[in-house]
Amino acid sequence: MTSDDVRGVPSGDVRAVVSDDVWAVAGDDVRAGASHDVAATMNGTRTRTGTIPSVGTVRRVDVLVVGAGPAGLAAAARLAAAGAGRVEVLERETRPGGVPRHCAHGGFGTWGRPLTGPRYARLLAEAAERAGATVRTGVSALDWGPEGPVLHTTGPRGPETIEARAVILATGARERPRAARLVPGTRPAGVWTTGELQQAVHLFGQHIGTRAVVVGAEDVSYAAVGAVRAAGAEVVALVTEHPRAQTSRSRAWSARVRGGVPLLTETTVAELLGRGRLSGVRVRHRDGRTAELSCDTVVFTGDFVPEHELARRGGLALDPGTRGPAVGGRLHTSRPGVLAAGNVLHAAERAGTAAREGALAAGAVLDFLAGTPWPDRGVPLTVEAPLRWITPNRLDPAARPARYVLRTTTPLTRPVLHVHQDGRLLHRERPTPGTALPHRPLTLTTRWHDRADPDGGPVRITTG
Amino acid sequence: MTVTADGPLPSTPYDVAIVGAGVVGCAIARALAHHPRLRVALVEAQDDVGQGTSKANTAILHTGFDAAPGTLEARLVREGHRLLGAYAAESGIPVERTGALLVAWDEEQLAALPRLAEKAGRNSRTDTRLLGPGELYAREPHLGPGALGALHVPGESIICPWTTTLAYATQAVRAGTDLHLGTDVREVERTPDGHRLTTSRGTLRTRYLVNAAGLHADTLDRRLGHEDFTVTPRRGQLLVYDTFARPLVRHILLPVPTALGKGVLVAPTVHGNVLLGPTAEDLPDKGATESTADGLALLREKGRRILPALLDEEVTAVYAGLRAATGDEDYRIAAHPGQAYVTVGGIRSTGLTASLAIAAHVTGLLAATGLDLGPARAPEPVTMPDLGRASPRPCQEPERVAADPEYGTLVCHCERVSRGEIRDALAATIPPRTLEGLRRRTRARAGRCQGFYCGAAVRELFERGTGRSAAGARHDER
CATH class of the missing domain: 3.50.50.60 (FAD/NAD(P)-binding domain)
Structure with missing residues (x-):
């Protein structure tokens, strides 16, 4: 399949299509000279809000993947290998790989082949390129065309409009920073998220400080402890609002006993102190006691949210729970031609989950390109407190996902999930014999799917 | 220089x-x-x-409609509004002529509006107009329920301070x-x-x-x-909301001053954010620029009434400024x-x-007083980098990127700041000496991720460009 087969493009369109061979080179090496072959339209629209970028050149591809993290790269690899035509991945950072790029620790890959984050990122990128996908780094998708899978981008070669037959949004997730968490106090230097900290330490070798408080006690928080130590600094304490760490007991034990890092439970950061540079944090226990921890560094970890700017700009229906695009079982969004995969759907799952979803979305794209119609908006799946979200979150009768993934806001001991629709109880299930923890996946099977009415009301998931 | x-x-x-x-x-x-x-x-x-x-202020280019008529302040604000408007246009300082609405939420505030219109007239602002609820909600469809009317002040604008x-x-x-x-x-x-x-x-x-x-x-x-x-420093805490909130509000929404004091305002910024604030706390300490839990809670409570949907958006910055009140x-x-x-x-x-x-x-x-000024000659005009969201960013301008690809290489993605803009700021007449200074000049790290994606890369450019550490010295800001 070549781009000449692209459907839905008006014939006699004056905008030129770049020939395939121009894009033979991957990554940053795509030559600026290529644009000379392209009819450039300099009719960029200036608007009050500046949301519509100037249109530079216009180009067509078959599938455009936004984001070269695990989900995007896995999707691109499958699509290219299956002969989906020109498959292009846009990555705004200078290197592909997404968040694993700066996770300089294990836990990636498979049981049989454990990998560090950077190694995993490299292998995924190589696999996508080997399969024939083009990975373009340093290119940002800024906004959408008026409809369908059309994106305005920019990069060192200038603004461009890329028309695709399908787009996969794989823009990932990020941690909420201090401001979004409304932590009061001064605005000193020395305040981080794990993502920034890991990049500073592992990608740039920057100095970070000497004494750090880590806010959170989930897996990513322990990764932050690792980054602090790799930078030669000391961890003063981990602080969590929850009654226990939200990681494996062995990991929590190891950090506390072997690493000597105290874990302050049921405790929040009430105030940041210090001018110029952080001098400490005031913490408050649930019982009202407060204390000041002396430190020059504080890392706000976890509290992931989808990086959903493009989804919102594209008018995609969002799920109120995940705040990412609402998707059905095969990851179709509400905008025809646009699918989503990875942590933009659920902040945040493991890299392997994101990669599997990328491959799943790729399969749906292949079917769509082969003529399978875009599914109707399915019945929404909603959750009730203490559950936080569920994904996928649209009932697609034609596409039963492997499983549903949920999150809880509070620890649940031996929880029972109930599935209701229009006052009917469709299903009950005990997802775990142990305790479901916040920030950890909780799964629900799809055994109830056939009992749900695709034309009925929302399907509600409760804990009883 | x-x-x-x-x-x-x-x-x-x-x-x-x-x-x-x-x-x-x-x-x-x-x-x-x-x-x-x-x-x-x-x-x-x-x-x-x-x-x-x-x-750390509300970034408003005031008309002076509510100044005490006849004061020096009233005159200088009136003149300054005109002078700065013209200067901004010539120097590339972003200004948006949004106009302001003083929104009345109760009968007392509604009754105060005609007096404010009359006061505006005495300050040579004769173009104000009273709006009924119908026109008010047509202008501001996301306004919370219960507003009774408003005074429209067309000249009020927003500017980059x-x-x-x-x-x-x-x-x-x-x-x-x-x-x-x-x-x-x-x-x-x-x-x-x-x-x-x-x-x-x-x-x-x-x-x-x-x-x-x-x-x-x-x-x-x-x-x-x-x-x-x-x-007497009067602290004003402010919340800055993400650019997603910008479509929620078209005017500066001002409180109606009453005997019970001034309320808070909701205002768009030229950078595409929405401000909520300020609080007004008289303090003895001229360095007390920290935000407080009570202050933020109060602002959110007031904001929820004025523009309920605002509270669903993310806060990208919390800051507190001190006004030099003299009583x-x-x-x-x-x-x-x-x-x-x-x-x-x-x-x-x-x-x-x-x-x-x-x-x-x-x-x-x-x-x-006796200073001999000597001959006069206008200084060379300046053209500042335009940080306004109303204009395209350099990365969106084909000619600019074609001439210098560094303008197409984005570093801060949330705010679309390119390596070229950071380079220019570091080489400017008055270069930044901290990352905060760089942020105010370029918007780098000012967006919703607050550095999750770009922080380390921006710091790298800053440290390489200035030879200074960005770690933040342990010093008193005063």
């Missing part, structure tokens, strides 16, 4: 030394730069211009003003031919002295023997001819708007 931040100060005396490089001090320096024969020093305790009240201050200072420095940062004035002594300032960086001599020290103007004034006013209804600008000294005190939240008019007024006072 001279900008210093350490080392000894020049030993030759200046004609005029301005203490305080806030928006007012920088505007005065720019006004004096029209007189090339004058040797002028702009002296600032902190490491950048506009680091005090000027950086950081670019304004920086534009003045840049123009002044390029025209020959010496900007001395990191220079805390500790003592002032009269000498036969002027003043000797003892500073954290040694002695500075000047014939004439201008006190534009903002929150510390009263302290400096006392050193010269004046007990005319006391600055007086007017500016405290006074010439002391016997001392070759001009005090520019009590400049409240209208100082940004009035800055150019204050500068012209102060120049006149200096001349009246």
Whole structure:
């Protein structure tokens, strides 16, 4: 399949299509000279809000993947290998790989082949390129065309409009920073998220400080402890609002006993102190006691949210729970031609989950390109407190996902999930014999799917 | 062009030394730069211009419709509004003419609107108009329920306060003003031919002295023997909402002042955010720029009533500014001819708007005090980087990126800041000395991720470009 087969493009369109061979080179090496072959339209629209970028050149591809993290790269690899035509991945950072790029620790890959984050990122990128996908780094998708899978981008070669037959949004997730968490106090230097900290330490070798408080006690928080130590600094304490760490007991034990890092439970950061540079944090226990921890560094970890700017700009229906695009079982969004995969759907799952979803979305794209119609908006799946979200979150009768993934806001001991629709109880299930923890996946099977009415009301998931 | 931040100060005396490089001090320096024969020093305790009240305000270009008629402030705000509007257009300072709505939420506030319209008229603002609820909600469909009406003030606008201050200072420095940062004035002594300032960086001599020290103007004034006013810092905490919130509001939504005090405002910013605030807390500490849990809770409670959907969006910054309140209804600008000294005190939240008019007024006072200004020549105009969301970013301009691909290489993705813009800021006349300074000049790290994606890369560019550590010295901001 070549781009000449692209459907839905008006014939006699004056905008030129770049020939395939121009894009033979991957990554940053795509030559600026290529644009000379392209009819450039300099009719960029200036608007009050500046949301519509100037249109530079216009180009067509078959599938455009936004984001070269695990989900995007896995999707691109499958699509290219299956002969989906020109498959292009846009990555705004200078290197592909997404968040694993700066996770300089294990836990990636498979049981049989454990990998560090950077190694995993490299292998995924190589696999996508080997399969024939083009990975373009340093290119940002800024906004959408008026409809369908059309994106305005920019990069060192200038603004461009890329028309695709399908787009996969794989823009990932990020941690909420201090401001979004409304932590009061001064605005000193020395305040981080794990993502920034890991990049500073592992990608740039920057100095970070000497004494750090880590806010959170989930897996990513322990990764932050690792980054602090790799930078030669000391961890003063981990602080969590929850009654226990939200990681494996062995990991929590190891950090506390072997690493000597105290874990302050049921405790929040009430105030940041210090001018110029952080001098400490005031913490408050649930019982009202407060204390000041002396430190020059504080890392706000976890509290992931989808990086959903493009989804919102594209008018995609969002799920109120995940705040990412609402998707059905095969990851179709509400905008025809646009699918989503990875942590933009659920902040945040493991890299392997994101990669599997990328491959799943790729399969749906292949079917769509082969003529399978875009599914109707399915019945929404909603959750009730203490559950936080569920994904996928649209009932697609034609596409039963492997499983549903949920999150809880509070620890649940031996929880029972109930599935209701229009006052009917469709299903009950005990997802775990142990305790479901916040920030950890909780799964629900799809055994109830056939009992749900695709034309009925929302399907509600409760804990009883 | 001279900008210093350490080392000894020049030993030759200046004609005029301005203490305080806030928006007012920088505007005065720019006004004096029209007189090339004058040797002028702009002296600032902190490491950048506009680091005090000027950086943490509501960023509004006021019309002065609600000033106390007949006061100096009313006149200077009215003139300043016109002057700064024109200057912004010529210098690339982003301004949006949004207009303001004073929204009445109860009968008392509704009853106050005609009086405010009449007061606006006495301040030469005759274009205000009363709106009923129908027209109000048509103009602001996301307004919370229960608003009874509003007064529309068309001229109220929003502006970038950081670019304004920086534009003045840049123009002044390029025209020959010496900007001395990191220079805390500790003592002032009269000498036969002027003043000797003892500073954290040694002695500075000047014939004439201008006190534009903002929150510390009263302290400096006392050193010269004046007990005319006391600055009581009034803290204003503000929440800055993500750009997703920008479509929720079209005008500046002002509270109606009543006997129970002023409420909070909701205002768009030229950077595409939405501001909610400020609180008003009288404090003894001139350095108390921290936010508090109570303050943030209060703002959110008030914001929820004004614009309920705002609360669903993410906060990208929380800050607190201190206004230089004097308990007086007017500016405290006074010439002391016997001392070759001009005090520019009590400049409240209208100082940004009035800055150019204050500068012209102060120049006149200096001349009246005996300073020979010499011949006049307008300084070279400046063109500042346009940080306004209403204009396309450099990365979206094909010609610009074609000429220099660095403008197409984005570093800060949330705010679309390119490596080219960061490079330019680091090479500017008054380069940033901290990451915060870089943020105010470029918007780098000012977006919703607050550095999750770009923080380390921005820091790398900053440290490589300046040779300075961005770790943040352990020092008192004052």
